[in-house]
Amino acid sequence: MDRLSLKAQEREILGKQVKKLRRDGFIPAHVFGKKIPTEHLSVKAHDFSRIFSQAGETGLIDLKIGDSKIRPVLVRDIQVDPVRGAILHIDFYQVNLTEKVKVSVPIRIVGEEPEAVQMGEAVVIQPLGEVEVEALPTELPDHLEVDISSLQQINDAISVSQMLVPVGVEVMTDLEAVVVKLDTAVSEEAQQLMEEQAAESAAAAEAAAPEEAPVEGEAEEAEGEATEGEGKPTPPDAA
Structure with a gap:
């Protein structure tokens, strides 16, 4: 650049x-x-x-x-x-232009979508959005690319170690970390059903949980702190 x-x-x-x-x-x-x-x-x-x-x-x-x-x-x-x-x-x-620095670099997905994705049978998920790299300031990349066209079967994945990295750039992130993975597609109906079931389970758990009585003095202390905080000047901006 x-x-x-x-x-x-x-x-x-x-x-x-x-x-x-x-x-x-x-x-x-x-x-x-x-x-x-x-x-x-x-x-x-x-x-x-x-x-x-x-x-x-x-x-x-x-x-x-x-x-x-x-x-x-x-x-x-x-x-x-x-x-x-x-x-x-x-x-x-x-x-210092002669000393290496560490920065986080975004990962950009490139390449043709796998056939399974085009057919609606799979999706590409990206657990890792950026990696930490070390390089001279003049050699820092603005991004790294991962080509998803090699993903063919469900659970196929590309790890950090499989990414192409420019000469002079060292990746500091765990090399075994998964960058992208081909996963089974979930229909909108199934996704909605799972969300509804999760919400119902959470509501049931909350209803079944016993209500905790406040410890004596806690309510008064909290109320006092709130009252004490009212009217205090807003701290000046730091710059």
Whole structure:
């Protein structure tokens, strides 16, 4: 993958005041690394979204801080607002281009579907969606592929050890772990019946379970904690 560039600027705005940054279209960020002091930065939200859509968590990014500093980084962590889906904060990890790093890489299914799947007699299940790999930052793959066209019989499976891995990349995940497997298809009617039976069993078990009486004092303590928590100020945002 080609190196991507992202502009950033140093920031002195910290804590609760970063809300203004976000309103102005910026995302607060940190950059850190081995024996490197953490720096507080901000990046344009639009620019980051565009770059991250190409780089993901394994693509090397040249982070240009101001007019002089250029840091080779990987996106290590992204905090997202669970309600609005907006990015709240980014952690960039500065890498040494001569030292290997470990990252998680997604697995992509390729190849023609087995005949049994096309006939509706089987389904391909994927117990493993990603693997951990180790490589130099410049050799990290953005994904690994598993070809399902070799699956022919029910219970046929492909393990991590059978995947094609680029030269220079070492897989750290258990090599015997199953990536994909051909399993018997379950009709919609059978699936619905199993779900209904499971729900009925759970309801019956709940009805049969004796109701536990609260330990003396627990109810009062819980009520007191709830009352005590009311009116407390919301802690300031960390950045």
